[in-house]
Amino acid sequence: MPTHYDAIVIGAGQAGPSLAMRLATAGRKTAIIERLRFGGTCVNVGCIPTKTLVASARAMHLARRGDEFGFAIDGSVEADMMRIKARKDDIVRQSREGVESSLRSTPNLTVLEGHASFIGARTLSVGAQKLAAHEIFINVGARAVLPQMADPNDPRCLTNSSILDLETIPDHLVIVGGSYIGLEFAQIFRRFGSRVSVIEQGERIIPREDDDVSAQLKGVLEAEGIAFHLGASRIDLTLGADVTVTVGGPSGTHDVNGSHILFAVGRRPNTDDLGLDRAGVKMNPKGFIEVDDQCRTSAAGIWALGECNGRGAFTHTSYNDYEIVAANILDADQRRISDRIVCYALYTDPPVGRAGMTLREAQASGRPLLVATRPMSKVSRAREMSETDGFMRAIVDAETRHILGAVVFGVRGDEIVHSLLDVMYAGASATTVARAVHIHPTVSELIPTMLQDLKPL
Numbered sequence: 001m002p003t004h005y006d007a008i009v010i011g012a013g014q015a016g017p018s019l020a021m022r023l024a025t026a027g028r029k030t031a032i033i034e035r036l037r038f039g040g041t042c043v044n045v046g047c048i049p050t051k052t053l054v055a056s057a058r059a060m061h062l063a064r065r066g067d068e069f070g071f072a073i074d075g076s077v078e079a080d081m082m083r084i085k086a087r088k089d090d091i092v093r094q095s096r097e098g099v100e101s102s103l104r105s106t107p108n109l110t111v112l113e114g115h116a117s118f119i120g121a122r123t124l125s126v127g128a129q130k131l132a133a134h135e136i137f138i139n140v141g142a143r144a145v146l147p148q149m150a151d152p153n154d155p156r157c158l159t160n161s162s163i164l165d166l167e168t169i170p171d172h173l174v175i176v177g178g179s180y181i182g183l184e185f186a187q188i189f190r191r192f193g194s195r196v197s198v199i200e201q202g203e204r205i206i207p208r209e210d211d212d213v214s215a216q217l218k219g220v221l222e223a224e225g226i227a228f229h230l231g232a233s234r235i236d237l238t239l240g241a242d243v244t245v246t247v248g249g250p251s252g253t254h255d256v257n258g259s260h261i262l263f264a265v266g267r268r269p270n271t272d273d274l275g276l277d278r279a280g281v282k283m284n285p286k287g288f289i290e291v292d293d294q295c296r297t298s299a300a301g302i303w304a305l306g307e308c309n310g311r312g313a314f315t316h317t318s319y320n321d322y323e324i325v326a327a328n329i330l331d332a333d334q335r336r337i338s339d340r341i342v343c344y345a346l347y348t349d350p351p352v353g354r355a356g357m358t359l360r361e362a363q364a365s366g367r368p369l370l371v372a373t374r375p376m377s378k379v380s381r382a383r384e385m386s387e388t389d390g391f392m393r394a395i396v397d398a399e400t401r402h403i404l405g406a407v408v409f410g411v412r413g414d415e416i417v418h419s420l421l422d423v424m425y426a427g428a429s430a431t432t433v434a435r436a437v438h439i440h441p442t443v444s445e446l447i448p449t450m451l452q453d454l455k456p457l
Helices: 016-025 040-045 047-064 081-104 180-192 211-223 315-330 359-364 380-384 418-426 430-434 446-451
Strands: 003-010 030-034 109-113 116-120 123-126 129-138 142-144 172-176 195-199 227-229 234-239 243-249 252-258 260-263 267-269 302-304 343-346 352-356 369-375 391-397 403-409
Touching: 003 016, 016 030, 016 081, 016 109, 016 315, 040 047, 040 081, 040 315, 047 081, 047 180, 081 109, 172 180, 172 243, 172 252, 180 195, 180 211, 180 343, 195 252, 211 227, 211 403, 243 260, 352 418, 359 369, 359 391, 359 403, 369 446, 391 446, 403 418, 418 430, 430 446
Parallel strands: 003 030, 003 129, 030 109, 129 302, 172 195, 172 260, 195 227
Antiparallel strands: 116 123, 123 129, 142 267, 234 243, 243 252, 343 352, 352 403, 369 391, 391 403
């Protein structure tokens, strides 16, 4: 006979632990199952380790700019990958242990380690154990796609996870994929001392963004020595003494020879081996679990949260899934996925902070638009820090004066964009922000100034 619980959570990523602890605290007999590492992608191979590397790379970059700021350093600034990795590993370890400790110290919550698989409706096996629950919550995340051309046994073929285990600096890192993950690692390892080449099938990098964001960021990265090969209609890989990538494009075919290759070409959900068909849980053709606006699956009593439901690929959207589910189940508060505004950041330097619609999306909506833009070169605080790359832009509905979207591409843009995102959630008008008094000298103080200069598109 299976062991019965009120609730079972599969996966200890970003949504799972908070939900499990909330359910247990509410008096429900709860179990959480994790088969690999507590904390999921963000803690172990995502946000925390990569942004730790971003910080090391930025510190080195600033040190090399001493002449601009009036100081000199004896000798060159060189990366010690063993020490960089040790710092990263220590920060990751603290976060992972913190998640596990919180779970194990929560009363009424059982922590199980192993692979969970459905053997029937709301019934699971974990090794030799059988478990059943009135409610089951799936939070199993996703993993990097390794294309068929790659050799998973060759240590030179890397994903965003395996690249974090490097203990030496690649001589020449070739990156396939010119979007968010690929560009962050491109800048990190270029600043660590690698030669870096980025190969992208599209005609521009980060194609989700507006053309001017893509173009300016490409210019920033090229100025640091990163090479781009765009419009790659053909990409072949030969693993010999070198890593040779044959790139075919509009100007013909050429080879890019490197020491390592990073594939940043997408992710797939970790739903392959859960036995979801035995529970009546529907997936889409890409393996993502289909959910409604409150994270409920096609099977009664089963929810899916986080990246595996295909409704958001970020830590913050996963955590919001937890908030939505908990609000509906425990608080009689009808929160929905569709209530949230798209927002994210690209952690290059300078970063790209985004909220709501792009300009291209706003134009496609057919609304009458007002747009305001300000280059970072006209922001005093940015000039004081010699960080003048990029720009900020807000897109406003001309009739309602509501802010439809914003981008802050520039120093601290990942933080500053929240000053517009919060106003969007509040439903306040752009006029409210335009009349706000911000602190001087800051980058944020130019947000109201920018909105005082809205013009019809």
